Amino acid sequence: MKLTKNTTQGMIRCAAVALMAVAAWTGCAGEGGGSSDGEGLNGKTKIAQATLEYTEAEGGAVDDQLQIAEAEENIHVNGAVYASQDGIRKAIALTNMVKGLKHGLEMYHQDTIRREGDPEPVEDGFMGDAEEEPTTTEEAPQEVDATIRAAGIEEVRRTRDMVAEEAARAGSESLEQEVALLDQLIANMEEGGTAPVDYSGEEFGAADGFGGAAPGGGGRLGATPGGAQDIGYLRRLIEEGRVPAPDHFEAEGLFSEHDLPLEGASCDQMLCISAAHGFGPDFVDGGQTGFVQIGFSSGLDAATFRRKPLNLSVVIDRSGSMSGERIAAARAALERLVDQLSPEDRLSLVVFNNDAAVLMGPTMVTDPEGVKALVNGLEADGGTNIEAGLRQGFTFVDAHSDDPAMEHRVILITDAQPNVGETGESEFVNLTEEYAARGVGLTAMGVGVEFGYELALAIGRVRGANTLYLEDAEKLERVFDQDFDYLVTPLAYDLQLDFQPSQGFRIRDVHGVPDWDASAGTLSLKVPTVFVSRNKGAIVVELEVERGSGDPL
Incomplete structure (x- = not known):
């Protein structure tokens, strides 16, 4: 043809x-x-x-x-x-x-x-083991049609x-x-x-080492629409037996x-x-x-x-739900990210649990090891006020967003389970759109098997935004050593x-x-x-x- x-x-x-x-x-x-x-x-x-x-x-x-x-x-x-x-x-x-x-x-x-009074499906969308019992007085058994299940398989x-x-x-x-x-x-x-593996307390990538450099060589680059950049979360769920x-x-x-x-x-x-x-x-x-x-x-x-110099704020979730492998993944991500920055890049660091806290205001990256040290002892506790952390990160970047020589972006590292401040998807989309209109983009990076996928996907589909999931140490290494410069570089709107x-x-x-x-x-x-x-x-x-x-x- x-x-x-x-x-x-x-x-x-x-x-x-x-x-x-x-x-x-x-x-x-x-x-x-x-x-x-x-x-x-x-x-x-x-x-x-x-x-x-x-x-x-x-x-x-x-x-x-x-x-x-x-x-x-x-x-x-x-x-x-x-x-x-x-x-x-x-x-x-x-x-x-x-x-x-x-x-x-x-x-x-x-x-x-499902019958009236049955427990709702769990937050991540799986039918199955919910904590609540049926609230009706009569038995409300779950009926399984083996024929339908077999047809699905x-x-x-x-x-x-x-x-x-x-x-x-x-x-x-x-x-x-x-x-x-x-x-x-x-x-x-x-x-x-099957039930997910319990990773609480396990160090993320402890035995993997993080050596290696960005690949060399030539060839033409490609281009992809924003929004979801992977199906890493789905891959992780399947690996966990779900x-x-x-x-x-x-x-x-x-x-x-x-x-x-x-x-x-x-x-x-x-x-x-x-x-x-x-x-x-x-x-x-x-x-x-x-x-x-x-x-x-x-x-x-x-x-x-070569990407443009970055006017960047990294916002890290340190709430209680980030304990174990998740906070370890967040620390590893920040360290990898800093390795990709230069003295031409401006960086601020924000962490949040019940509220936001500033680890470093907007600063040119002349001391990368000093920046890494700021998160070495970061521990997880408290509630999850994503709104406070995200708003502070946007504010830092927006203060310098009039510089056309730089790319203006916030990177959010979270398990996306807000329970303090604004918690609705629409509020986060509105906040992201507000700063997108001012030239500030967002990259949302997810961690943890109990990840708020729908929220991350919604904000990652806003103008200037994208989202991805860090399911393991190999993925983290690839994202920051090979793909980081591309993830922060829009070609068209x-x-x-x-x-x-x-x-x-x-x-x-x-x-x-x-x-x-x-x-x-x-x-x-x-x-x-x-x-x-x-x-x-x-x-x-x-x-x-x-x-x-x-x-x-």
């Missing part, structure tokens, strides 16, 4: 760059399309057209266009996905992994029929086999790692889920962990956005589906990339894609970004921020092929 492109170039608006591109995806069957046991793409099929607009973080004028990979051949045969590019095939496999896993977990967790097993097949075809080590994750999840489901709830699995985090490059013209700009597509059956219901991958890349060279499917197609779903609307038949999706990354990021749009009159294929 050949893809043709029609683009318009950028324009200046309100002293900022508004980058606009228009693309039409047009397909025609390649030689040998179709088969005796399936059906091919016949004639020319215009899939969709789209307009794209965003503001570059640096405000410089660039010649931008939505690139479409050419010479693509896609053939649909019943029961299989066909796309010539490995990047789009991998993206489709990950999309189907999201769909299959969510579907299987939904069935698995529907096996418990089978759906996850089917998902695992699909990922394994693509991993073997492509020789993909990263997909093989997902197969291992799904194997562990299936074992957890078959065993009914069966996560479906809403603990976010496509945006999974995509950000994988490199999803698309073929086509090389990127020589700060941010390049391209597209490719494939066809195949919907993983859940088997319907004919088109998968359009919107790919993100950058022309920045990894060997020469307020990206909006308006996507109009052609007749015969309709929007089925969007994966990799939470803010989208297709109620009027036209997809409008928004990405508040795009960050530099080692990986080429992606958003995947599913298009349902409408059968009946005017069959497009």
Whole structure:
């Protein structure tokens, strides 16, 4: 299937760059399309057209266009996905992994029929061992439908086999790692889920050592949308023997962990956005589906990339819920972070429990060892007043946010379980948005198996923000030694894609970004921020092929 492109170039608006591109995806069957046991793409099929607009973080004028990979051949045969590019095939496999896993977990967790008076599910979303007893006077037993549970397990097993097949075809080590994750999840489901390991008092990474330097070498960097940068929390839960709830699995985090490059013209700009597509059956219901991958890349060279100096405040949770491995992880994170700073960077340190306390006001980092010493004896106790700590950190950064030569950011290290001051998700989102409007971004880093995932994800989706989870010492080392400079470097803001499917197609779903609307038949999706990354990021749009009159294929 050949893809043709029609683009318009950028324009200046309100002293900022508004980058606009228009693309039409047009397909025609390649030689040998179709088969005796399936059906091919016949004639020319215009899939969709789209307009794209965003503001570059640096405000410089660039010649931008939505690139479409050419010479693509896609053939649909019943029961299989066909796309010539490995990047789009991998993206489709990950999309189907999201769909299959969510579907299987939904069935698995529907096996418990809750009655009035039954204990609520525990805070982290698991059905199971709650502390409270039913408040009704009569017995309120939990009824388990073994058939539904077995169907959920089978759906996850089917998902695992699909990922394994693509991993073997492509020789993909990263997909093989997902197969291992799904194997562990299936074992957890078959065993009914087990209690989490008690890590209280265990030193985080005590035996791991933290040697190593940031990787060298060149090559083009990638770009990923903000929000969740991993599925580390879900991985940790599965490793602990748990069966996560479906809403603990976010496509945006999974995509950000994988490199999803698309073929086509090389990127020589700060941010390049391209597209490719494939066809195949919907993983859940088997319907004919088109998968359009919107790919993100950058022309920045990894060997020469240097982030801007930072105006940074690190806010550390030292409340009682952070005892044991969590406070040890927070101390280790701060030490690793300081190793990435230079005398050009300004840093302040704030800790909080019942209230906020300042360990160091805004100071240029000329004595990194002295900064590390400030948290060496940090212990956990008291309540969790995230609001007080976060507000103090924002205030410190905001005081110097008029310096255009610096990147202005707060890093919050917490288990995200507020119980003092403001505790509602909306209040923290409002606070983060207030300072985002003043040019101050936020990176939320989670620790601990009982992590307030929903809160961290909500504030991490605000403009200028992102979030990740430090599940182990290896992850902590990778985040700070390899990825730190990228996590604090936005490339673009307020990206909006308006996507109009052609007749015969309709929007089925969007994966990799939470803010989208297709109620009027036209997809409008928004990405508040795009960050530099080692990986080429992606958003995947599913298009349902409408059968009946005017069959497009």
